Amino acid sequence: MRLRFLLALLAGLVALALPLVLPLFQVTLLVNILIFAIVVTGLVLLTGIVGLTSFGQAAFMGLGAYTTAVLTTGAGWNPWLGLLAGFGVTALIAWLLGLMTLRMQGHYLPLATIAWGMSLYYVFGNTPALGGFTGLTNIPPISVFGLTLTSPRTFAYLALVCLGLTAIGAQFLLSSRVGRAMRALRGGPLVAEAFGVNTFRLRVEVFVLAALMASLAGWLYAHSQRFVNPTPFSLQAGIEYLFMAVVGGSGHVWGGVLGAGLITLLREWLRDLLPVLIGAQGNFEVIVFGVLVILTLQFARRGLWPLAERVLPQEGARLLPERARLPERSRPAPGTPLLKVEHAVKQFGGLRAVNDVSFELRAGEILGLIGPNGAGKSTVFNLVTGVNPATSGRVVFAGRDITRLNAGQIHRLGVARTFQHVHLLPDLTLLANTMMGGYARGRAGLIASLLHLERAEEAALQHEALRQLRRVGLEDQAFALAGNLALGQQRILEVARALVADPTLLLLDEPAAGLRYGEKMELVALLRRLRDEGVTILLVEHDMDLVMNLVDRLVVMNYGEKLAEGTPAEIRRNPAVREAYLGVDVPGEVA
Numbered sequence: 088m089r090l091r092f093l094l095a096l097l098a099g100l101v102a103l104a105l106p107l108v109l110p111l112f113q114v115t116l117l118v119n120i121l122i123f124a125i126v127v128t129g130l131v132l133l134t135g136i137v138g139l140t141s142f143g144q145a146a147f148m149g150l151g152a153y154t155t156a157v158l159t160t161g162a163g164w165n166p167w168l169g170l171l172a173g174f175g176v177t178a179l180i181a182w183l184l185g186l187m188t189l190r191m192q193g194h195y196l197p198l199a200t201i202a203w204g205m206s207l208y209y210v211f212g213n214t215p216a217l218g219g220f221t222g223l224t225n226i227p228p229i230s231v232f233g234l235t236l237t238s239p240r241t242f243a244y245l246a247l248v249c250l251g252l253t254a255i256g257a258q259f260l261l262s263s264r265v266g267r268a269m270r271a272l273r274g275g276p277l278v279a280e281a282f283g284v285n286t287f288r289l290r291v292e293v294f295v296l297a298a299l300m301a302s303l304a305g306w307l308y309a310h311s312q313r314f315v316n317p318t319p320f321s322l323q324a325g326i327e328y329l330f331m332a333v334v335g336g337s338g339h340v341w342g343g344v345l346g347a348g349l350i351t352l353l354r355e356w357l358r359d360l361l362p363v364l365i366g367a368q369g370n371f372e373v374i375v376f377g378v379l380v381i382l383t384l385q386f387a388r389r390g391l392w393p394l395a396e397r398v399l400p401q402e403g404a405r406l407l408p409e410r411a412r413l414p415e416r417s418r419p420a421p422g423t424p425l426l427k428v429e430h431a432v433k434q435f436g437g438l439r440a441v442n443d444v445s446f447e448l449r450a451g452e453i454l455g456l457i458g459p460n461g462a463g464k465s466t467v468f469n470l471v472t473g474v475n476p477a478t479s480g481r482v483v484f485a486g487r488d489i490t491r492l493n494a495g496q497i498h499r500l501g502v503a504r505t506f507q508h509v510h511l512l513p514d515l516t517l518l519a520n521t522m523m524g525g526y527a528r529g530r531a532g533l534i535a536s537l538l539h540l541e542r543a544e545e546a547a548l549q550h551e552a553l554r555q556l557r558r559v560g561l562e563d564q565a566f567a568l569a570g571n572l573a574l575g576q577q578r579i580l581e582v583a584r585a586l587v588a589d590p591t592l593l594l595l596d597e598p599a600a601g602l603r604y605g606e607k608m609e610l611v612a613l614l615r616r617l618r619d620e621g622v623t624i625l626l627v628e629h630d631m632d633l634v635m636n637l638v639d640r641l642v643v644m645n646y647g648e649k650l651a652e653g654t655p656a657e658i659r660r661n662p663a664v665r666e667a668y669l670g671v672d673v674p675g676e677v678a
């Protein structure tokens with residue numbers, strides 16, 4: 088940790104020395120690298136972390152550049168006001184574009200980013216007030232504390248400060264509650280929503296943030312070049328920013344900075360070299376970039392920064408001091424009805440997956456939901472967790488009708504879940520994964536996270552996560568990576584993550600799927616212990632042995648209907664159940 092800090096300090100000092108020692112031409116290049124790195128930092132958040140591929144960042148850079156260019160040349164505004172105006176214009180346009188496009192899935196979103204990237208480029212080029220394709224000249228320089236930044240040497244320091252603040256803010260964000268939610272979004276909305284994240288809103292927020300970073304870069308660009316034209320804000324430039332992120336490592340802030348440096352330097356070098364080698368003029372460097380990206384995707388899919396990370400000293404485990412604990416929910420008295428499913432029906436087109444199912448779950452018990460494949464168990468699970476609303480009927484939790492609430496709203500009432508297919512963030516520690524479960528117990532938003540103003544809350548979450556890891560027996564691995572765990576432990580980690588939400592009801596979706604015998608026994612022991620501590624559990628499970636030895640009561644489903652309900656002993660004797668499970672031995676109790 089100390090060594091890493093010293094290396095970072097050294098890198099910072101070198102960066103501060105470079106504008107003084109490099110020849111002027113190279114300082115200009117350095118300024119460009121710093122500016123491009125700001126755009127790419129936004130792309131890292133948007134594309135590398137959240138998984139929203141954007142080809143349109145150069146257009147947002149253009150919005151920042153043109154806004155300040157018009158206002159400072161035409162209306163005589165101070166460049167700093169031009170920056171704020173650029174932020175305003177970019178935020179508004181990005182927000183509108185985000186609202187329109189961010190609900191799109193798959194390849195539709197990248198297509199949409201290409202569309203607006205092209206449109207804005209032609210708006211810049213075809214608007215006479217913006218100087219058309221020749222652009223606007225005589226943009227005034229920026230002044231800082233009375234010092235006018237006309238020389239690239241002094242301008243480089245402004246660019247360095249801007250990049251430093253952007254990159255550190257992005258790092259702060261990624262190590263926060265919002266950052267964990269952003270990472271969870273990458274795997275689809277299911278997990279993030281289950282922990283109370285408003286996924287669409289978060290996508291829009293990150294989209295606007297990345298656009299604002301590009302806008303800042305555009306402002307710097309306009310005042311360093313002192314003129315603007317549409318070319319640097321074209322679709323091709325947008326693609327090059329993506330190249331930088333991919334080559335450097337789009338999952339890491341410093342990867343973005345590395346990519347911006349490498350590609351910009353390479354471009355300069357190739358622009359001189361290739362025409363000599365080929366004997367003709369042209370943008371041949373783009374061909375090399377294309378090959379480079381393909382090679383990176385082939386041999387270092389996550390970019391070059393993760394390779395550098397391997398040789399850098401690893402960051403040590405650090406816990407913030409806990410000043411206050413998170414508030415806890417009041418518990419329902421054992422035996423009181425906690426969950427009621429009343430005449431639930433779920434229709435998928437012509438298929439009635441759940442048909443008039445009713446059952447009740449009392450506080451402090453473990454209820455198992457079993458049935459053959461396709462019986463409708465997962466569908467019931469989805470009705471209770473708000474993933475899919477019931478077609479008719481009611482679901483009541485803790486006296487409140489939750490039938491029409493979404494997953495996040497239901498979670499905030501005290502329902503936490505695990506997933507049939509484990510959904511963890513393999514590159515994060517067990518602790519960080521567990522903390523994801525406490526998202527709804529925190530309040531800090533994007534801005535507080537960027538500024539690191541959420542440390543007290545983060546500390547409380549860290550210690551709560553640690554307590555839950557201790558509760559499930561994983562505390563000694565709190566700082567290991569979740570991706571290194573065996574499946575059984577990953578499932579137990581998901582239980583710890585759910586427990587951080589301080590749930591009154593824990594829903595487990597096939598928790599024993601894929602586990603070995605020993606792992607199943609550990610899981611059973613854990614769930615029993617949790618029950619004894621007062622946790623109420625509903626579990627959907629295929630493993631009859633496990634279910635029969637764990638649960639207090641069972642609901643058996645078949646063809647979407649409730650076939651039977653009772654204690655394991657009653658269910659074992661039930662002839663209808665035996666028939667539904669024909670060919671499967673409904674096992675006896677194991678000592």
Ligand SMILES: Nc1ncnc2c1ncn2[C@@H]1O[C@H](COP(=O)(O)OP(=O)(O)OP(=O)(O)O)[C@@H](O)[C@H]1O
Nearest residue numbers: 435438439440458459460461462463464465466467
């Ligand atoms: N989103 C959906 N759209 C259409 N049909 C669906 C959907 N989800 C489930 N079904 C259908 O509803 C029926 C019940 O499925 P469900 O997944 O609830 O059963 P299950 O008891 O959980 O089965 P398994 O044990 O195999 O997971 C199945 O016929 C399934 O194909």
